[in-house]
Amino acid sequence: MLKDDIFTGMITLTEENYLKALYRLSLETEEISVKDIADSLDIKMSTVNSMIKRLAEKKLLRYEKYKAIELTEKGKKMALHILRKHRLTELFLSKVMGLGWEEVHDIAEQIEHIQSDLFFDRIDEMLGHPKFDPHGEPIPDANGKLPVFKATQLSEGVINKKYKLTGVLNHETAFLKFLDSVGLSIGSVIVIKDIQDFDRSMSVLLNNKSKTIFSQTVCENLLVV
């Protein structure tokens, strides 16, 4: 009996996580190295080395000794499919089930591996084919196409212009809870009132209501239009 894998293109949960990591890295770096993957998944380089050989066998990525690693179209498509499931899940957990944006990621990390078109199509439908997840990340459509979006970091903003929060780059619970505490969420209006030269911190007006000060780090993690 031959392995099903060969015919169905079935892929393990672990392999899915490698593809996701590969895709994310491809957005950050031009050349993906074994070390990049090892660091991002917190596993040893030797382990990555054997895994990329397997993924290359399955035509999910291209690999030659000592050269940079590249996803194939097939690999990229699969990665986007998992990303779609992850982000749809996050939005579902937030919008339908009422969980906080800091609570959804860990659950979505697990649910993204569920194999059921029915389940995710229904989520997509219930949410009205959404384009962005609770952190402002774009949700690939069923064909793997990403919505176009152009946002800049608040740290690049100018004084007295009206900005709208469209996403966050840091997804850590502590950071998201901090944003909750100052009343910021996706869609909030931010106006920069002053920029301190010495530490790049900003005085900001939030939703035309409260004034506060954001460190440069905070500003770098806020995406606005």
Added chain:
Amino acid sequence: MLKDDIFTGMITLTEENYLKALYRLSLETEEISVKDIADSLDIKMSTVNSMIKRLAEKKLLRYEKYKAIELTEKGKKMALHILRKHRLTELFLSKVMGLGWEEVHDIAEQIEHIQSDLFFDRIDEMLGHPKFDPHGEPIPDANGKLPVFKATQLSEGVINKKYKLTGVLNHETAFLKFLDSVGLSIGSVIVIKDIQDFDRSMSVLLNNKSKTIFSQTVCENLLVV
């Protein structure tokens, strides 16, 4: 570094499926054999043999060579916890997401392994702490307690008594779709009008509307009160 397992009581997806099978078998048989488990999970007896040794090590079941296998309290508790997650998921998929009762099981088989109290507590809450899943199976509460319920098979029923459908014993898609096709669902009213002696088939009146004939097999798979 010692294995986390020992301390956290963490358990693999495969082990969870063994526990579930063990629990289900314990309701059907007094003495659970290696063969029972092998048959119910569709794996070889030798594989079961090694796995039960592992589960015995983890104090999830009691095992002695050639003797019947028994879940420990710890093992039973874990099995009920997984069963709870499975059945809550099925009801959620049906009630909240609008899937058919023949579509929910396969998805629940996967989602039952998600590790998140938050997720399942929220489902439980959204459903109002339900007691039965879409097939009429009892949902254990957070402490593993099962709701009491007494139902009999329609095949044991008598003529002209009013019965209410509370559950089904066969969960196959074909059977559930058949019930849909005759307009039967949980809560439907069934009155036996006649019983054929030669094949134990029954003439039945459904919801005071339509009359039809059910084979003995159908009647055995319908639970009523």
Added chain:
DNA sequence: TTAAATTGTTAGATTAGTCTAACTTTTTAG
């Protein structure tokens, strides 16, 4: 431009989960 540091590869070991094949114990039927 060579030495050190970094990155990458290979070999070999380990664990979970599965199988087949051979053997043993228990159960069942004649």
Added chain:
DNA sequence: CTAAAAAGTTAGACTAATCTAACAATTTAA
């Protein structure tokens, strides 16, 4: 009560996913 059948066990092999340790290639910096 025995012989055959069924059930159970053990040994040995394999795959996926990981690790450590040793070694090799590439990159960086002195």
